Amino acid sequence: MPHNLLPARMRSLTFRVVAFLSLALLPIGLIAVKQTDEVTKETQRRTELTLLAVTEQAATVEQAVIQQAFGAARTLGAFIQLFNQDAEACQRHLQSFLDASDRFSFVGFLPKDGVMTCSSHGRTVDFSDFPGFADSVANPAPMVNVNQDAPLSGTSVIIISLPHYDDAGNFDGYISVSVPHYRLDIDSEEAPNDLVGLITFNDEGEVITATSDMGDVADLLPRGTELKYLFSGGRQAFSGKSVDEENRVFAVTPIVEDTVYALGIWSARAPSATGFDRALHPSVFPILMWIACLIVAMFAIHRLVLRHVTRLRRRMRAFARTRSFRPQPETGRVPLELAEMGQDFDQMAEAILRDEAELENSLHEKNVLLKEVHHRVKNNLQLISSIMNMEMRKNPDPATKKVLRRLQDRVRGLATIHRTLYQADSLSQVDAGVLINDIVDQIRVKGQVAGTKVKVDRTVDSVVLLPDQAVPLALLASEAVTNLLKHLGAPEGSPPEVIVELTESDDGEVTLRIENTLGQKTVIDDAAESTGLGAQLMNAFARQLGGRITTAEEDECYRLKLTFVKTPFDEEPVDFPADAQGDAEGQKAVTVASEPRNTETPGPARPSHA
Structure with a gap:
């Protein structure tokens, strides 16, 4: 783009310094972005590992209880296989096991037909119609569930179910162990201060335990995400808003493989979450560095250059104006x-x-x-x-x-x-209107001397011309007025009348129009017979102006009209042609410009007017 087409601001020294400095800092900025990005990722990775480790450590009680219950179920599997056919012996054995443990509230064996006859409760219960029982039998797997109003334990319990297989390896039922919530030794005071809540849940998204009241758990969960989908990405930590519209950091880690998971909910401003999802964007550091460099550079340029150049510019402008x-x-x-x-x-x-x-x-x-x-x-x-x-x-x-x-x-x-x-x-500039007015005044003076009242109607504008045009225009007007006085006549019943107009159009064309009435001859100028010198001089002056003269005679009126274009410069004069001169004196006195384009030099309409 050409330099003069650039906006003024882009041509300023300030803009160019900023542009070149930005270009110089670009490689450093790219390196800084890469390094900052690597540091940020490493910080986030370490923060995520820390959160996962602290969350897993905070869930050690729940993890130990559930694993202890699975261990008890595996131990009871051997006795179940021995006493499965003797319901009373099975019940006595399970009751004695329960009395020996202060952790569990119920143990029992649920066969695949759904009718439990061997349990610590000592009575037969049919679970075949319970929701989800058929699916659990069809797809046997370790399960951890919650029943907040367990009929056999009479309280809120965690139910650990372990599939049992016979000697042939065929699934024949579940060994169930119930752990009351109140027997979990969860001490919230030992949890980290910045831990808002700790929740354990199974692979179906069912909450098993919570450090807070179970009724308040829903407000602490991530907004827009179900628990059963949280572990689809494996062990992870992420930030977001909770259901109660608070900014949180969440950490998800398994405490029982493929069965139970722990969800740690941390405050976004907690020290443990420092550096996670709060690190500045990698581009912030180079931008800040760029801004700082620009500020220092602009301050230095202003102090050392701009203010002195501005002062000098003001002095130059003041000098140019005054x-x-x-x-x-x-x-x-x-x-x-x-x-x-x-x-x-x-x-x-x-x-x-x-x-x-x-x-x-x-x-x-x-x-x-x-x-x-x-x-x-x-x-x-x-x-x-x-x-x-x-x-x-x-x-x-x-x-x-x-x-x-x-x-x-x-x-x-x-x-x-x-x-x-x-x-x-x-x-260098002459008002042609003043010259024309002086020449027209001669008509009144000569009329008064001759005792003839002449009506003069003039419309003379102020037309400023160069002397090279003003002088031939005045001489032409003088010859035209002299010719007019020689042939001025009075119409019947009216005094003789003269009309003089000098006008200039918007495009610079100047028009001189002189009219006189014809009729009874008035004796104002008794000049000698015409020699044609006046007509030759007027035509010569018109050529010198680069214009043209037109004449017309109508009913009792004779009109002369001159038009030419006003020029803002002097044209180089040349010798006037000798054949256009009447005598040697005229040849010396008159010079004309080069031949005009539309010069019209007709002979006078009335020879007597010459």
Whole structure:
């Protein structure tokens, strides 16, 4: 993308420093991300192992009781096989076993037909219609269940069931051992302080034990996850919200293989859970490092460069607007390079002010000289006009007087132009409207001298032109007015009327329109017969302007219209063609531009107007 098409902020020194520094820190950032990621994973792994070990240690009582019950069931299996056919002997043996143990509340053998006849309870109970019995017989496996209102034990118990097989290896029933919950020696005070709760559950998701009240267990479980699915991923630790909307860390580990599992529920802010799921994202460290480097770099750049450059920029802008400045004293806080730049600016500003002062003096002198030239030319032309006036009074020949009067009008027109030029504020721009108004005023003056009342209707805009266009326009208008006065007529019942318009369009086209009425001849200008010089001069001036003249004669009206385009520059003058001159004097006085594109130089509509 080209440099000038970039947004201003992207071209600033601040943005570029940030961009290059970010690019320089990118490899370091990638290494930091990788290392931080490895450290985070290792920390999480160690935290997970710690949580699993602490959870398994916290469930040692439940684990020992259940394993003890399975061991008792295996021991009773040998006696069951001996006394299975003698129900009374089996019951006596089981009762004596129960009396010898203070851990269990019931032991018995449940055959696969569901009718229990051998138990410590001493009576026959039919379990064949109990929910899930048929499935357990069809798929024999060690089981641990809970019955909060056991009919035989009369209390809430943990039921450990171990499949029993005969000598042929055929399944023939379950040996059941019941452990009352109240006989579990679970001391919550010995548990870690940051352990919110400990739950054991079987592979069906049934809660077996809990350190809290069984009714409050549901609020501590992970939200949106059933217990029976927690161990599908093996030993694991994870974080999440509990049902009571608290942030927790959960650890799941087996305490009896494929049968009973322990779920440790830890506070997310607990020391044991520190580093688990709370470690910063690997990208945070390099981002913080990047921000810190940028802050240090930007502070250094601002202190060493930006503030001094900003101060120098303000001085430059103030100098550009007001052309005034105060040299900045050199201090030790400014870097040497910037201090030298400030000194160079001071020297440059002094040189510019000195050169501009010399140019202004030179320009002022030039303007004064040019105005003095225009003033003296105007005075000389007025002197020539006075001399011609003296000659007209002395010369008795009327034809000679008329020729001299026409020449005198042209001289006065040139004097008017030079007067306007030296009175103008700017020599490079001339208000053509002022020149046209001065020329039109001659109509009133001559009408009053001749005793003829002439109605003049003028619409003259302020059209600012270069002198190269203003001068030929004024000379053309002067010739047109002279021609107008020579042929001005009064319609029947109306005074003679003259219409003069000078306008400029939005696209820079300038239009001069001069109209006069025809009719009864008025004696304002009794010039000699037409020689055609006036028409030749007007056409020459029109070519010099790069415009065109059109004439039209309608009912009692004669119209002359000039259009040209205002140019903001001076065109190089060339010698006017000799065949367009009336005499040698005109050839010296008139210069024209290169041939305009749409110049129209028709002959006058009425030859008498020339």
